[in-house]
Amino acid sequence: MKKNAFYAQSGGVTSVINATAAALILESKKHKSKIDKVYAGKNGILGALNEELIDTSKESISAIKSLRSRPGGVFGSCRVKLKSLKENKKEYERLVEVFKAHNIGCKKLGYPINCIAIPKTVDNDLAVTDCCPGFGSAAKYIATSTLEASLDVASMSETSTKVFILEVMGRHAGWMAASSALARKDKNDPPHIILMPEVVFNQRKFLTKIKDTVKKYGYCVIVASEGVKNTKGKFLAESNTKDAFGHTQLGGVAPYLSSLINKKLKLKNHWAVSDYLQRSARHVASKTDLLHAEAVGIYAVRYAVKGMNGVMPVIVRNKKKNYSWKIEPAPLSKIANVEKKIPKSFITKDGFNINSKAINYLRPLIIGEVFPEFEEGIPKLSNLKLLLVPKRLKKWSA
Amino acid sequence: MKKNAFYAQSGGVTSVINATAAALILESKKHKSKIDKVYAGKNGILGALNEELIDTSKESISAIKSLRSRPGGVFGSCRVKLKSLKENKKEYERLVEVFKAHNIGCKKLGYPINCIAIPKTVDNDLAVTDCCPGFGSAAKYIATSTLEASLDVASMSETSTKVFILEVMGRHAGWMAASSALARKDKNDPPHIILMPEVVFNQRKFLTKIKDTVKKYGYCVIVASEGVKNTKGKFLAESNTKDAFGHTQLGGVAPYLSSLINKKLKLKNHWAVSDYLQRSARHVASKTDLLHAEAVGIYAVRYAVKGMNGVMPVIVRNKKKNYSWKIEPAPLSKIANVEKKIPKSFITKDGFNINSKAINYLRPLIIGEVFPEFEEGIPKLSNLKLLLVPKRLKKWSA
Numbered sequence: 184m185k186k187n188a189f190y191a192q193s194g195g196v197t198s199v200i201n202a203t204a205a206a207l208i209l210e211s212k213k214h215k216s217k218i219d220k221v222y223a224g225k226n227g228i229l230g231a232l233n234e235e236l237i238d239t240s241k242e243s244i245s246a247i248k249s250l251r252s253r254p255g256g257v258f259g260s261c262r263v264k265l266k267s268l269k270e271n272k273k274e275y276e277r278l279v280e281v282f283k284a285h286n287i288g289c290k291k292l293g294y295p296i297n298c299i300a301i302p303k304t305v306d307n308d309l310a311v312t313d314c315c316p317g318f319g320s321a322a323k324y325i326a327t328s329t330l331e332a333s334l335d336v337a338s339m340s341e342t343s344t345k346v347f348i349l350e351v352m353g354r355h356a357g358w359m360a361a362s363s364a365l366a367r368k369d370k371n372d373p374p375h376i377i378l379m380p381e382v383v384f385n386q387r388k389f390l391t392k393i394k395d396t397v398k399k400y401g402y403c404v405i406v407a408s409e410g411v412k413n414t415k416g417k418f419l420a421e422s423n424t425k426d427a428f429g430h431t432q433l434g435g436v437a438p439y440l441s442s443l444i445n446k447k448l449k450l451k452n453h454w455a456v457s458d459y460l461q462r463s464a465r466h467v468a469s470k471t472d473l474l475h476a477e478a479v480g481i482y483a484v485r486y487a488v489k490g491m492n493g494v495m496p497v498i499v500r501n502k503k504k505n506y507s508w509k510i511e512p513a514p515l516s517k518i519a520n521v522e523k524k525i526p527k528s529f530i531t532k533d534g535f536n537i538n539s540k541a542i543n544y545l546r547p548l549i550i551g552e553v554f555p556e557f558e559e560g561i562p563k564l565s566n567l568k569l570l571l572v573p574k575r576l577k578k579w580s581a
Numbered sequence: 582m583k584k585n586a587f588y589a590q591s592g593g594v595t596s597v598i599n600a601t602a603a604a605l606i607l608e609s610k611k612h613k614s615k616i617d618k619v620y621a622g623k624n625g626i627l628g629a630l631n632e633e634l635i636d637t638s639k640e641s642i643s644a645i646k647s648l649r650s651r652p653g654g655v656f657g658s659c660r661v662k663l664k665s666l667k668e669n670k671k672e673y674e675r676l677v678e679v680f681k682a683h684n685i686g687c688k689k690l691g692y693p694i695n696c697i698a699i700p701k702t703v704d705n706d707l708a709v710t711d712c713c714p715g716f717g718s719a720a721k722y723i724a725t726s727t728l729e730a731s732l733d734v735a736s737m738s739e740t741s742t743k744v745f746i747l748e749v750m751g752r753h754a755g756w757m758a759a760s761s762a763l764a765r766k767d768k769n770d771p772p773h774i775i776l777m778p779e780v781v782f783n784q785r786k787f788l789t790k791i792k793d794t795v796k797k798y799g800y801c802v803i804v805a806s807e808g809v810k811n812t813k814g815k816f817l818a819e820s821n822t823k824d825a826f827g828h829t830q831l832g833g834v835a836p837y838l839s840s841l842i843n844k845k846l847k848l849k850n851h852w853a854v855s856d857y858l859q860r861s862a863r864h865v866a867s868k869t870d871l872l873h874a875e876a877v878g879i880y881a882v883r884y885a886v887k888g889m890n891g892v893m894p895v896i897v898r899n900k901k902k903n904y905s906w907k908i909e910p911a912p913l914s915k916i917a918n919v920e921k922k923i924p925k926s927f928i929t930k931d932g933f934n935i936n937s938k939a940i941n942y943l944r945p946l947i948i949g950e951v952f953p954e955f956e957e958g959i960p961k962l963s964n965l966k967l968l969l970v971p972k973r974l975k976k977w978s979a
Contacts, residue, residue: 192736195737196733196736196737198729226739226740229739229740253732254729254732254733255729255731255732255733255734255735255736256733256736256737257732257736259735259736259739260736260737261737261739261740261741262737262740262741263740323958323959326958326959327864327959327960328858328862330959330960330962331596331652331653331857331858331861331862331863331864331960332856332857332858332861333653334651334652334653334655334861334962335594335652335653335857335860335861336653336857337653337657338590338594338653338654338655338657338658339593339594339654339657339658339659339660341624341627341657341659342624342627342659342660342661343659343660347857349858365957365958365959366959368957368962435833435836437854438833438836453856453857454854454856455854455855455856455857455858456835456852456853456854457853457855457858458730458851458852458853459729459730459733459734459745459851459853460726460729460730460747460853460855460858462733463729463730463732463733464726464729465729466725466729466864466865467864467865469958546957546958549958549959550957550958551958552952552955554950554952557950559763559766559944559948560721560724560763560867560944560947560948560949561721561724561725561728561763561764561947562725562728562729564728564732564766
């Protein structure tokens with residue numbers, strides 16, 4: 184019997200999560216005997232609870248294909264974590280109610296369902312998978328931006344800015360900061376200092392390193408993870424900076440470091456915070472990353488129609504000299520609640536950089552360009568209808 | 582008699598200033614009867630004072646052409662302003678000494694020279710010229726980034742970030758902030774609020790506008806010039822925020838606004854500061870801007886060989902329905918020390934946006950893409966020799 188499929192985005196979005204959605208929707212059309220329509224939850228799982236199901240079958244094929252170059256989450260995402268079945272049975276009962284009403288199912292509560300989780304995160308911190316879709320594009324953006332800004336700083340350093348700080352995302356894992364090292368062609372090239380949450384911040388060594396770097400090259404480029412912590416385990420961004428009202432200021436490891444450099448070294452400096460720009464920069468996405476994102480979408484459908492459940496299609500790197508990869512299923516139980524940080528073996532002895540082993544891991548992930556189509560000077564977006572399936576149930580309240 | 586030409590970059594660099602240099606060097610080769618070599622000052626005018634002249638004739642044609650896609654100032658720039666001839670005759674005498682020694686000249690001190698100034702600034706605030714090379718590419722970067730980040734925020738707004746703030750450059754003129762409006766296809770699209778230095782910041786109206794926008798669209802995107810001032814004429818970025826040491830924090834209108842929104846509206850928000858990224862983002866440069874940058878380089882040479890002096894090649898917009906432009910010479914006296922701000926007629930009544938007249942002016946400047954070549958996942962850079970001409974004079978000290 185034909186079933187409808189339910190697709191929901193969750194948590195922070197990426198510049199290629201919609202590419203996963205597009206690939207999944209298009210692949211579903213190849214399995215018409217098993218999958219009827221793909222319903223996308225409006226704002227992720229909230230769409231299921233609220234019975235707000237977007238009928239993707241109402242979209243044209245070209246509209247679906249256009250998602251390949253649209254950053255953000257077109258159906259909406261959410262930061263909502265369902266509690267366990269024990270803790271909040273009511274929520275699960277509602278999900279089953281909605282799924283039943285719209286011909287979607289759930290195994291545990293007497294309704295057949297196959298649940299496939301699809302990887303995505305710019306943080307690149309999921310276990311088992313070699314890398315996470317979304318990360319390669321953020322990494323390419325960071326490497327490109329670091330390269331470009333470094334050329335700017337180098338031009339001006341004789342009489343103006345000596346130190347430039349770029350703050351990137353990464354609360355617990357420093358993969359994004361580390362990827363700035365891909366801007367280097369030569370080992371002396373910027374970035375000169377990379378601050379990762381995996382390494383405790385040592386103020387004295389940090390300031391010495393800046394002084395030495397400016398002396399040697401005339402300028403110093405620093406890329407810092409938002410999640411860098413001091414010896415007391417506190418985020419630098421929160422540790423010292425208060426606004427005029429006495430409130431601790433949100434975010435801002437870059438302004439913190441800038442202030443420190445002003446005070447202790449009196450070196451003119453500039454800082455940038457890339458925030459959402461880095462995770463939505465589809466205009467400079469990595470082709471490798473985009474292909475990963477599409478592949479996991481395609482395999483999610485294949486696993487579902489095979490009747491697999493509780494698995495994730497993960498990216499496996501083949502053990503060959505030239506980079507190649509494949510998709511394999513991995514049990515969710517091995518992935519959930521594990522955080523993959525940068526291993527010590529990737530970090531240089533002084534803690535301010537990554538080594539060639541890390542570069543060899545990272546480099547393939549940013550290879551290739553897939554520029555979006557531009558219209559009127561900006562990336563072209565297609566309009567989607569985003570029509571909701573007519574409701575059949577009563578309004579939900581938690 | 583054949584002379585050498587001297588070329589110096591000055592002040593803040595752009596993503597296309599090297600394209601101007603490349604066009605100028607290549608055009609010079611077409612006037613071999615008048616121009617022998619082009620010497621580039623190392624770090625701008627400092628190169629002349631220090632007799633550090635980079636011999637561009639030693640570079641291969643392909644290396645010069647590669648400058649078309651290299652951001653920053655490849656010969657180095659500087660923030661040094663020569664005083665008037667009256668105030669510091671010694672400096673001018675040194676320049677003449679260096680110019681004489683290397684077959685370059687100076688009219689006022691008995692040596693024939695033609696001085697041509699070439700426009701460049703991401704601030705777009707030069708008088709007479711319709712626009713400034715460097716601006717169009719920064720504007721394209723800002724419009725693209727605003728579009729992409731807005732899609733991200735829109736996806737998450739139901740349960741997470743409601744307000745996003747992007748801080749852009751512009752100390753006195755808001756052209757860069759205004760260009761974020763080019764991200765819009767429809768009048769209701771983000772950015773919802775643009776803060777320009779031309780409009781005094783009104784906190785009450787600002788907070789009300791955010792509240793109304795979040796109510797209407799679920800989220801609010803703000804683009805703010807670093808130079809926004811309060812009613813007392815003080816930069817917001819400096820007005821209230823102090824670090825833990827009691828020092829006024831440098832930069833940061835975005836964290837200031839974030840802090841304000843936290844306190845007064847309690848709305849979850851995120852902020853980004855694009856800083857040097859926006860002015861070096863050659864990877865998303867505007868083709869129109871690049872063509873402008875090249876044309877002013879070419880015309881600078883043509884004016885010089887014609888014997889013109891004290892002029893600037895400016896961009897003139899033809900008065901036709903479809904955008905077209907030409908280069909004309911304008912006297913420097915009309916350009917120096919004048920700042921072209923956004924006219925009132927471009928700004929909406931509430932002061933938070935620009936109107937269709939402004940859009941019509943701005944849109945053509947970001948049209949067209951000229952992606953650089955990528956290698957190993959990042960923009961490809963060619964190596965230049967940057968060889969100095971052997972010195973003939975004693976060391977200079979100011």
